[in-house]
Amino acid sequence: MLHFRTFPVTPTLGKLCSPRPLKSSNCPRFSMVSRENDDQKMKIPHVMTVAGSDSGAGAGIQADLKACAALGVYCSTVITAVTAQNTVGVQGVNILPEDFVAEQMKSVLSDMEVDVVKTGMLPSVGMVKVLLQSIKEYSVQALVVDPVMVATSGDVLAGSSVLPVFRNVLVKGGDLPASMDAIDVFYDGENVYELSSARISTRNTHGTGCTLASSIAAELAKGLPMLSAVKIAKKFVDAALNYGKDMAIGRGRHGPFDHLLKLKVCRSVAPRAFSPSDLFLYAVTDSGMNEKWGRSITEAVKAAIEGGATIVQLREKNLETREFLEAAKECVSICHSKGVPILINDRVDVALASDADGVHVGQSDMPVSLVRSLLGPEKIIGISCKTPEQAHEAWVNGADYIGSGGVFPTNTKANNRTIGLDGLKEVCLASKLPVVAIGGIGASNAQSVMEVDAPNLEGVAVVSALFNAECVSSATKQLHANLKQAVRTRS
Numbered sequence: 001m002l003h004f005r006t007f008p009v010t011p012t013l014g015k016l017c018s019p020r021p022l023k024s025s026n027c028p029r030f031s032m033v034s035r036e037n038d039d040q041k042m043k044i045p046h047v048m049t050v051a052g053s054d055s056g057a058g059a060g061i062q063a064d065l066k067a068c069a070a071l072g073v074y075c076s077t078v079i080t081a082v083t084a085q086n087t088v089g090v091q092g093v094n095i096l097p098e099d100f101v102a103e104q105m106k107s108v109l110s111d112m113e114v115d116v117v118k119t120g121m122l123p124s125v126g127m128v129k130v131l132l133q134s135i136k137e138y139s140v141q142a143l144v145v146d147p148v149m150v151a152t153s154g155d156v157l158a159g160s161s162v163l164p165v166f167r168n169v170l171v172k173g174g175d176l177p178a179s180m181d182a183i184d185v186f187y188d189g190e191n192v193y194e195l196s197s198a199r200i201s202t203r204n205t206h207g208t209g210c211t212l213a214s215s216i217a218a219e220l221a222k223g224l225p226m227l228s229a230v231k232i233a234k235k236f237v238d239a240a241l242n243y244g245k246d247m248a249i250g251r252g253r254h255g256p257f258d259h260l261l262k263l264k265v266c267r268s269v270a271p272r273a274f275s276p277s278d279l280f281l282y283a284v285t286d287s288g289m290n291e292k293w294g295r296s297i298t299e300a301v302k303a304a305i306e307g308g309a310t311i312v313q314l315r316e317k318n319l320e321t322r323e324f325l326e327a328a329k330e331c332v333s334i335c336h337s338k339g340v341p342i343l344i345n346d347r348v349d350v351a352l353a354s355d356a357d358g359v360h361v362g363q364s365d366m367p368v369s370l371v372r373s374l375l376g377p378e379k380i381i382g383i384s385c386k387t388p389e390q391a392h393e394a395w396v397n398g399a400d401y402i403g404s405g406g407v408f409p410t411n412t413k414a415n416n417r418t419i420g421l422d423g424l425k426e427v428c429l430a431s432k433l434p435v436v437a438i439g440g441i442g443a444s445n446a447q448s449v450m451e452v453d454a455p456n457l458e459g460v461a462v463v464s465a466l467f468n469a470e471c472v473s474s475a476t477k478q479l480h481a482n483l484k485q486a487v488r489t490r491s
């Protein structure tokens with residue numbers, strides 16, 4: 001079945017309201033705007049959806065909200081009808097009174113700066129008139145109309161009387177049976193474009209139309225031209241279908257798919273919550289040392305875990321990205337099988353791609369708040385601090401722990417400033433975060449570190465004491481025993 005999804009933007013809008021020109025394609029996604037009696041504020045792209053509610057949350061208002069959230073656009077919602085719906089079909093439709101739909105639109109449009117209006121289920125010609133009346137009063141850049149005439153299940157949701165008013169059209173071919181590719185045809189009033197992608201074989205297609213239309217609206221709200229917006233929206237729908245292709249929600253023929261695919265990446269990366277006690281014996285790798293002793297990174301990591309390392313960091317400064325990623329994937333699998341968290345030094349991309357538990361960054365690396373926004377809430381982020389001010393900032397910016405040093409002079413990190421045991425204590429006392437000491441620490445001086453009187457000092461991070469030793473597991477066992485002894489003395 002072909003679903004006709006139509007997008008009458010500027011030509012048709014000219015008749016309906018006074019559209020503002022679309023923002024240029026290279027304008028920033030979030031621009032600064034000034035309003036009367038207001039300081040400079042961050043302008044968030046805004047789509048207002050006028051659509052029906054789907055109780056199964058695969059389509060309608062719920063799909064629009066999820067698509068806009070996934071694409072980083074604010075979405076306000078005007079509900080035209082409430083449907084009783086699931087993966088089997090539409091069991092009931094309760095249409096809201098037209099004057100109340102008008103009231104919702106007025107509430108949003110009179111207060112908020114809406115860039116694009118996207119319509120879904122408009123169950124009567126009266127409702128279309130209500131919409132036109134409202135958007136005549138307030139200026140919006142574009143109107144994306146998804147006629148929602150027929151649900152994926154085949155249920156008819158709106159009559160054909162609304163068809164003649166549409167102009168530009170995107171004809172979706174995703175539901176055509178027995179074709180290898182999903183081919184959509186876009187006509188912008190002048191040219192016809194064929195947009196094809198590989199068909200994703202899945203039962204979870206409920207809400208694809210709503211999602212495609214709201215994604216186009218979201219990209220237009222960011223300032224993209226129409227054809228680019230349509231292409232990106234199609235890519236997003238394909239990615240979401242792919243992520244959700246094996247989900248099992250509902251018993252019907254058409255399940256919902258996974259709009260929030262980015263969150264799924266975060267979710268799968270954190271097998272268990274971070275605990276400060278993980279920092280007790282922190283093994284930080286060094287490829288130069290492992291090469292010198294003729295062992296691979298994976299052999300070194302296995303041996304450190306065997307000796308009692310409680311957390312691992314891959315600090316591989318000389319590896320090519322591809323080599324680093326392969327080693328990281330293997331080490332992630334080893335560490336996860338042993339229940340030991342593994343972090344990546346500096347490289348957020350490698351951490352994401354390898355499914356590692358987090359990242360350790362220094363003061364001149366990517367800022368913690370940005371790392372957090374890229375990695376999501378569940379990942380572990382460590383930050384190096386040498387001063388109380390940095391330690392305070394680490395907490396404010398959302399780090400999970402602090403690495404503080406150099407406690408003693410070290411040959412492992414060039415030009416590293418030594419802060420001593422006193423400097424370490426000052427850092428500990430300036431933050432609520434757990435702290436791991438680093439720099440020149442080994443079995444012979446670990447006890448003196450653990451004697452520092454700071455309750456949040458959780459352990460030691462070491463490179464050469466483990467990896468510049470002939471036998472990594474023995475060296476780790478020895479350090480572990482000494483740390484245990486130090487803790488017994490401390491308590």
Ligand SMILES: Cc1ncc(COP(=O)(O)OP(=O)(O)O)c(N)n1
Binds near residue numbers: 284360403436438461
């Ligand atoms: C646990 C821990 N603490 C400190 C560091 C040092 O990080 P950074 O300052 O970014 O220096 P490099 O390690 O990148 O040279 C660390 N890696 N781990």
Ligand SMILES: Cc1nc(C(=O)O)sc1CCOP(=O)(O)O
Binds near residue numbers: 384410412461462464
């Ligand atoms: C990676 C690193 N960071 C430091 C800091 O002071 O932040 S000291 C250091 C090197 C630690 O190696 P070793 O255990 O061989 O001394």
Ligand SMILES: [Mg+2]
Binds near residue numbers: 345346360361
């Ligand atoms: Mg660094």
